[in-house]
Amino acid sequence: MAAIDLDKPMVDLSAEAIAALPAQLGVYEVADAAGVVVHIGYAGGCEPFGLRTALMRELDSGAVQFRHEITHGYMTRWHELLMAHVARTGSLPAFNTADAHRIGTLSP
Amino acid sequence: MDHRMSEEQELIVETVRRFVADEIVPLEADLDPDAGALHPADHARLVDKTKEMGFYGLDIPKEFGGPGIDVTTRALMAIEMSQHRGGLYNPCYGTFGGAGLAQLYEATDEQKQKYLYPTLKGEKTGCFALTEPSGGSDPARAIQTRGIQDGDEWVLNGSKLYISGADKADFALVFARTSDDPGRNGVTAFIVDTDSPGFHVRRVVHTLRSTHYATELQFEELRVPASNILGELNRGFAIANDRLSRQRIPYAAGCIGVAVVAQKMAIEWAKSRESFGGLLAEKQAVQWMIVDNEIDIRHATFLVLDAAQRADRGERFRTEAAMAKLIASEGAGRVVDRAMQIHGGVGMTKDLPLERWYRELRIRRVGEGPSEVQRLIMAREILGGSFK
Ligand SMILES: Cc1cc2nc3c(=O)[nH]c(=O)nc-3n(C[C@H](O)[C@H](O)[C@H](O)COP(=O)(O)OP(=O)(O)OC[C@H]3O[C@@H](n4cnc5c(N)ncnc54)[C@H](O)[C@@H]3O)c2cc1C
Numbered sequence: 001m002a003a004i005d006l007d008k009p010m011v012d013l014s015a016e017a018i019a020a021l022p023a024q025l026g027v028y029e030v031a032d033a034a035g036v037v038v039h040i041g042y043a044g045g046c047e048p049f050g051l052r053t054a055l056m057r058e059l060d061s062g063a064v065q066f067r068h069e070i071t072h073g074y075m076t077r078w079h080e081l082l083m084a085h086v087a088r089t090g091s092l093p094a095f096n097t098a099d100a101h102r103i104g105t106l107s108p
Numbered sequence: 109m110d111h112r113m114s115e116e117q118e119l120i121v122e123t124v125r126r127f128v129a130d131e132i133v134p135l136e137a138d139l140d141p142d143a144g145a146l147h148p149a150d151h152a153r154l155v156d157k158t159k160e161m162g163f164y165g166l167d168i169p170k171e172f173g174g175p176g177i178d179v180t181t182r183a184l185m186a187i188e189m190s191q192h193r194g195g196l197y198n199p200c201y202g203t204f205g206g207a208g209l210a211q212l213y214e215a216t217d218e219q220k221q222k223y224l225y226p227t228l229k230g231e232k233t234g235c236f237a238l239t240e241p242s243g244g245s246d247p248a249r250a251i252q253t254r255g256i257q258d259g260d261e262w263v264l265n266g267s268k269l270y271i272s273g274a275d276k277a278d279f280a281l282v283f284a285r286t287s288d289d290p291g292r293n294g295v296t297a298f299i300v301d302t303d304s305p306g307f308h309v310r311r312v313v314h315t316l317r318s319t320h321y322a323t324e325l326q327f328e329e330l331r332v333p334a335s336n337i338l339g340e341l342n343r344g345f346a347i348a349n350d351r352l353s354r355q356r357i358p359y360a361a362g363c364i365g366v367a368v369v370a371q372k373m374a375i376e377w378a379k380s381r382e383s384f385g386g387l388l389a390e391k392q393a394v395q396w397m398i399v400d401n402e403i404d405i406r407h408a409t410f411l412v413l414d415a416a417q418r419a420d421r422g423e424r425f426r427t428e429a430a431m432a433k434l435i436a437s438e439g440a441g442r443v444v445d446r447a448m449q450i451h452g453g454v455g456m457t458k459d460l461p462l463e464r465w466y467r468e469l470r471i472r473r474v475g476e477g478p479s480e481v482q483r484l485i486m487a488r489e490i491l492g493g494s495f496k
Pocket of ligand 1: 236237238239240241242243244245246269270271272273315317322471474475476477478480481484
């Protein structure tokens with residue numbers, strides 16, 4: 001599933017790490033200390049500073065690590081990541097359960 | 109040709125126009141610029157509203173419980189329904205309902221019970237799986253997905269590319285080669301339940317479109333009951349040609365709607381933005397862009413209404429529908445491009461819907477048959493005979 005999953009290594013979720021990100025559109029995953037992805041999100045066109053703004057909100061979520069991908073196709077990529085997560089783990093990340101109605105089924 | 113609207117058409121167009129302005133555009137202000145859906149509660153509320161208005165399911169033919177609207181009125185409505193940010197691929201975010209795949213109207217009674225009627229009620233969705241990695245312009249020759257009969261079942265193996273909505277669909281209309289004929293007389297249409305073992309949605313195919321992403325499918329020993337063949341064996345391409353040509357008309361009309369709003373925005377901007385000591389609207393270069401936009405919009409509108417009126421009169425309209433699709437998709441692309449140019453920097457941003465329309469309109473020149481294939485359709489009819 002290499003091309004579909006966001007499989008680059010997680011990095012620590014900190015204000016400094018986020019501030020170093022480019023202010024671009026994109027998608028991201030945040031995880032707990034055990035590496036379990038708890039939220040898949042996107043930085044869309046409404047975010048003043050793209051990924052930086054979106055990830056800053058995650059600082060209060062209890063997540064401690066993150067990884068991201070810069071993409072203008074954030075909306076379709078976000079859907080793809082959600083579906084790939086379900087295909088791999090059987091369920092959506094804890095903070096994405098409200099997005100269940102948005103996604104279909106992928107069998108990568 | 110008289111393209112003036114009847115009183116009834118004027119009333120319908122005005123009602124849809126108000127619906128877009130009062131209900132859709134304000135909701136979009138709170139959505140992501142690339143959003144493809146309304147919040148579910150808003151969607152449900154607006155569906156109730158279009159039902160109250162008597163406009164829900166307007167594409168459903170009268171004999172299947174729809175309002176029995178003519179093609180011309182449908183085209184006029186489509187021009188209005190796409191006049192918002194998500195409007196090209198999500199006109200009014202589906203709050204007017206849909207009619208399902210055109211081919212299903214040719215299904216057997218049993219197939220209609222299982223697939224068509226639930227689709228019309230909004231309980232099921234289907235996707236259309238024709239294009240393969242080997243090519244979509246000439247699918248009759250390109251299709252390599254193979255169907256082999258095994259008793260009362262057919263076993264499908266192969267793949268499909270760019271199939272919109274397959275991940276969410278309950279069933280797919282899959283075209284497969286079922287005989288040694290290398291052309292259109294060897295292809296059969298199957299209705300396939302997407303939860304069947306062997307039906308795989310392998311990946312999302314990311315394109316310029318923000319929503320309704322395309323997918324890649326793979327079929328591995330996929331078993332389909334023979335009763336799920338749609339139409340006749342080896343005659344998959346003969347199904348619903350007339351209905352499909354009809355659909356090309358609102359498809360073209362949707363492009364015009366987007367061009368109309370882009371032109372309004374360009375005019376407003378040109379009349380208020382100053383440069384070199386005067387308004388942009390005073391510069392001849394800008395005036396010409398606005399005039400060229402108007403020509404493209406009127407040209408496309410004329411051809412769409414011409415095709416629609418021919419269809420309504422029961423005349424042949426295949427060439428006219430292809431012409432309308434070609435001119436509307438290409439013309440609207442130019443209009444949005446010029447509107448962006450007039451807006452300058454802000455035209456490139458997600459603060460305005462222009463960049464989304466620019467991306468999505470580009471697909472319209474390839475989707476539903478590339479411009480070159482539309483020309484081919486016209487050439488066949490115009491030249492006829494041995495040039496077919
Ligand atoms: C976003 C998106 C969604 C789609 N959704 C669906 C879907 O739901 N279901 C489905 O079945 N398909 C779908 N398609 C596929 C679409 O219909 C095909 O892309 C299209 O028919 C062209 O096929 P192709 O991409 O294989 O191009 P090809 O057939 O390889 O053609 C490539 C190019 O060659 C040129 N060309 C082809 N034939 C001729 C000719 N005779 N003369 C001159 N030039 C020619 C054209 O410029 C054409 O664009 C979708 C495509 C996109 C981009």
